[in-house]
Amino acid sequence: MALNDHDQARLQQLLAQVAERTDNFLGYPVAKDFDYSELIPFLQFPLNNLGDPFADSTWKVASREFEREVIAFFAEVLRAPQDNWWGYVTNGGTEGNLYGLYLAREMLPKGIVYYSQETHYSVVKNLHFLGMRSIMIRSQPNGEIDYDDLRQVMHMHRDTPPIIFANIGTTMTEARDDIRRIRAMIDELALAQFYIHADAALCGMICPFIEPRPPFDFADGADSVSISGHKFLGSPIPCGVVVAKKQNVERISRSISYIGSLDTTITGSRNGLTPLMLWYRIRSLGIDGIRARVQSALKTAAYAEQQLRALGADAWRNPDCITVVLPKVASALKEKYQLATANGITHLICLPNVSQAQIDHFIQDWQHFSKAGH
Template structure:
């Protein structure tokens, strides 16, 4: 491959941009401290994992053996026997969520999908693509699903086969829907276990809860039917990817035979990136259980450090149990842009992924938030007539009130 001098210069500029901003993301949940240099040589091959990794494929350049190891790891992590499960390495959390909803719809074609208003935006796309009846459920102040509203809507709909979309760590607040409570409430309403489907979106927290001392319920042992986790978040990957695991008996409903590759396909995407299973395999093989526990402990301690620093300065910050997502009132647009913060309404968050080896970026962000808040408070005490035009703030750029 030969590029012009101008094109090479453009690539070099992008390289410098990436190097400069590699560890920028305090507002988004992507771990950046990964090293897959041992896999660089495989980029010269078109590795395509089309079909079932547990079967022979006529397309020989696949990484099925590595994908099988990855799925074995996550089956154990999520408490289901490998032979009773099936899943695959996806293109990301949205595909994993679509796979779970697809299985639920195939099991209950007339069922209604229930999800909280704190659920990831992709679910709205998924219900349109799959044409599933759906109902948005209110959320509690901390971001959990409102269990009373969930049951009220199921009762009002007279739904006997609900498909429940549970969040194991919501996007903005890191909240975990209590799947034990959901199941108890369904049982009390007379809905038997075999009459509903329960999918768990554990995009971020799926690699947190297995490694803490007191996790909320999240696994197949706790009653879920499928679960997905992102590979580019707590694990870290240069390519967005994910892992979805489901009960094999439910996956069998969607299997199709593909004669020209002599294999069965059970996936959403068909042809799949064969490089990401290699990356997930390398990441899992190069980190021990103790390593993961250490990474998670470090991230949780950093999150609590941020909460403590915010609160000591009078900023109403908080986090949910076992969450590395720190929620605080939305700062000025300048700060949000500078630190690439995710914001929603009057709320922002920072996320303490493992590549933040010290608290320097947390401190820098909090220092600016506090300085802006103090300046706003000072200016608000002065009568408008006393302020010069240059002193006036354009609008209230910082809200010290929490969302409760």
């Protein structure tokens, strides 16, 4: 089988567009410094990790062994309870968050979900899917949840178990909700039943390598954590990981006879390539390589903030974050660098692939458009 000349030309045109647009973007949390060419031979096989990654199946064209190693890595990094963790490779952060909320609903069907106004837009959709009661909590100016408002609202509903949806890196400002503080608040209110899910889409691979370590994982009180694979680590296919306490997952699992496996995930058929990519990335980088990526990104973010402030820009970032926040920029600048803008602010995300030279080019353009009054 072969494409005709017209269709071949369209593919080449798309390839050129994608290459050019990938070079320019600075506004979205997607790492692009990866090379998975060694995995190209696997594209000729229908890799499908259907069912539970920790259960056998009659379907054998899969990468479950590698997926299990990926989950074990994340469980260790996230300080999950020994012998009481489970997880799988998802299609991305939205699915991981859906899974966390699904577990919470099954455990606490009468619970109320509390989330801040800076929570990702997909969470409201997930809550609608699941038919869960929820209350939006105010956010602080930096994007972090307003703890006083959360405490007051939980106190008003003390007869109902709280389900906390915590942001470990909000979309626009990378603000992190303090799970240890929230857990202490729950204990202070003497709330016996509760569930805490951490949406660590971007920061799940940053926070474990920062000193002091931000309070965001299982050791700090989380019951489940969702991380995106294509954001900080980098992947050509959107993907992620969700890790949860095994004892909670066992409450929802059921056996499916015709695949010879357990139904514990959101989707039936699951991508078998993305677990292989995450495994390859983790093994090739190692802990020291990931730590170096974090430090490099933080250094670039500090440089961008300092250079912009030196030129009079009202630039800022949350502590130990790679997101630099600016007042809304000119439309032409936003288009060129594909910058996310909302509520009067624009941000740059200094992932490890972003160099100081790229920041310098952006600042030159920012000065030009600022002077031109665009």
